[in-house]
Amino acid sequence: MATLDQKSPNVLLQSLCCRITGKSEAEVAHQFQFAVRVIGSNYAPTIERDEFLVTEKIKKELLKQRREADAALFSELHRKLQTQGVLKHRWSVLYLLLILAEDPRKPSSRVGNYGAVFAQALPRDAHSTPFYCTRPQSLALGYGERCAGLSASMATSGISSLGVYTLNGPTPTPQSLLAGQPAPSAVGGAPPLGSRLAWALPTSSSPSAVGPATIRPPLGPSLSTTRALRPRQDGDAAGEVSEASLVRDILYVFQGIDGKFVKMSAQDNCYKIDTKVVVNKSLRDTCSRLAELGWLHNKVRKYTDARSLDRAFGLVGQSFCASLHQELKEYYRLLSVLHSQLQVEDDQGVNMCTESTLTLRRLLVWMYDPKVRLKMLAALVDFCQGRKGGELASAVHAYGKTGDPQMRALVQHILSLVSHPILNFLYRWIYDGELEDTYHEFFVASDPNVKTDRLWHDKYSLRKSMIPSFITMDQARKVLLIGKSINFLHQVCHDRTPPGKITPASKSADTPKDAAELLSDLEGAFQEKIDAAYFDTSKYLLDVLNRNYLLLEHLQAMRRYLLLGQGDFIRHLMDLLKPELARPATTLYQHNLTGILETAVRATNAQYDNMEVLKRLDVRLLEVSPGDTGWDVFSLDYHVDGPIATVFTRECMGHYLRVFNFLWRAKRMEYTLTDIWKGQMCNAKLLKTMPELSGVLHQCHILASEMVHFIHQMQYYITFEVLECSWDELWNKVQQAQDLDHIIAAHEVFLDTIISRCLLDNNSRSLLNQLRAIFDQIIEFQNAQDSLYRSALEELALQLQFEEKKKQNEEEGQWGVTAEQEVEEKRRIREFQETIPKMCSQLRILTHFYQSIVQQFLVLLTTSSDESLRFLSFRLDFNEHYRAREPRLRASLGATRGRRMSNI
Structure with a gap:
């Protein structure tokens, strides 16, 4: 067949x-x-x-x-x-x-x-x-059962026609209305968005009518001819308004149109029956309850009319208005059913006072669900006033946290429409790095005035007020980093790899349905999309920085040269620079110092470093002040540019310069004390023949030993407890970093740590001043000892010369010395011996001043909030030499030791 x-x-x-x-x-x-x-x-x-x-x-x-x-x-x-x-x-x-x-x-x-x-x-x-x-x-x-178009579906979730709406509401549909129910599903059958027109049926009731039926607004009581309200009954002595007339008015009020008896009261801001109109109290109360729908309708309608044409409201706001239009459209479908039923009854000649199916009580039951939905929309409109973009989406999302499944479904549908533009912004940003946010609705902001060298730090930022509440701060931070990494690769690293090869583009939220699916699984599919794009983009960026721009090698170079980690290079450089730096600062020339730097590089293990690193190493002279020597203005410099300047910013290089000057000064103290010790060892045997110097030399040995102990303990603290420990933490964090921000943050923490623990921050200014005073005393001691040795060696040379001449004269058979020569010799020796007490007094003053500064330094250390600095005070006064001299120090050290023992 x-x-x-x-x-x-x-x-x-x-x-x-x-x-x-x-x-x-x-x-x-x-x-x-x-x-x-x-x-x-x-x-x-x-x-x-x-x-x-x-x-x-x-x-x-x-x-x-x-x-x-x-x-x-x-x-x-x-x-x-x-x-x-x-x-x-x-x-x-x-x-x-x-x-x-x-x-x-x-x-x-x-x-x-x-x-x-x-x-x-x-x-x-x-x-x-x-x-x-x-x-x-x-x-x-939900709106998931919609078919091809909004007007082609009868299974909508909005404020629908009566037959469809009862599928979602608690009230069964009266079968009497089904007889005249229109099918609000044909294309063009619904009122256009933004229109106040309800649905009306063709006026002709003849089966042979051939004129095209049209959709027209329900006419008001004063304009209608075929739909005019029935007058009051002549036999009614009280002149009471019939319920049928009130029903007809209420249907107009539902659309925000004043009826003949029910009108908007500007004073009370509601629809009400005038007090002069004679109406049964029960009907008046029922009308008041029903008229609330008109007030709610006007509230929602006023918001959409005011915002629909406002371009500054943005795409998110327009989506919100479109969702409200959809709900009003479903509401108009319901009103069209009621109007058509009223029309059918009129055409059939039904006595509305006795036989009409449209009564106020029935309307009260049938309009219960639409009223609940309109109340929700009106509350949502109030809450969203003055909001736009992601802030508007957050407001809508907040209303979805309800126990009513129907209201939750309504809000979820509106949220899917509202969040659709936001998700489109998001996917375009994380997959292409493009940000076209004309009306500033997205939570990622861009500053077009920022130059390329500050792209990573200043060009892109988060608008915290625009972050939707359904997106966590961690997700927002990752979204910002993804797009920022793509733009950084293109504009700063000049990497031309297409974004699709860095992160395979996933399906975006092409429709509100896709947006609804993503929003329903924020911790699943949405989180996976964000994480996948974040890890792929960040890993590729770090690989480019390490492979093409040697980020890790530059980081190690900072440690070796600016933080004095390359010991043989720093020692040899200081030996070569000593004659130059001892001169006044105004006599120095940078090209001479640069030549000495290159010599030190070629003579040490620094020569084996990458040439990309060595060519960035340079000499820098600080601003010269009156009386400065080369030691005060010399500094090493490291040139950074391109992508690595994002990690080593100007602020970071300023911190490196401060730390280098401090470490260079401390290294100079160590170098100076080494020279002092060498001078003492070399001159001790030469001056044995001058017993009158034994006391002052002993005093020099004691003071030098104190200074050596102090500087050695400080160097140990700076080198091992500060630099090495901080560097180890930095290196571990850099190896485990997932994105460039982690590296930048770890590097900034590293610099902040060494600056604070090297006494270079504002909180340690008094400690740094005391430490600098101690350094100055070491220089003063070196000058005093050099002066002492210079005078003693001159005197020793004269005495040896006198004895040599005396011996030579005796060998020639002459008198060794004459009386005048002997007197002159004794006078000179007496004058020298008279200077020794002055030298001793000068050393005692120097020693006393040095010890008082050290004692004050120790007191400040013991009261510091940094535990490592408090422990440093123990090592500096391991034999309690200073504690015995300073009462304040005894109290501070005793309290600190007590706290330490309690911790143990």
């Missing part, structure tokens, strides 16, 4: 006629010939190509024949036909049925059977039970 697909159009048309009429092929010959003439003709249809209007026309024909059950069945089956997508040209089929029903040669008594016949012709399945018989409670209020 051939299938339907294999049959000719004529056979199919004949089968359709038989199926509709329920007769044999011979009996439907007349209808078949009429159908062939209709299909083959070229005349224009008498009704616009609007499926909704055709279905309304069919239902009105059924209602005219008092076949309400068939009309309801037709509506339900038509709705299911729409959701199944069986037919592509539903309008054509429905129009054919309508034309067949309007055949003037066909008896009018059989018109009402077409809906039932058509219902029988449609396929039935498990869901073919009429929808007003049972209401599934499991249907969600």
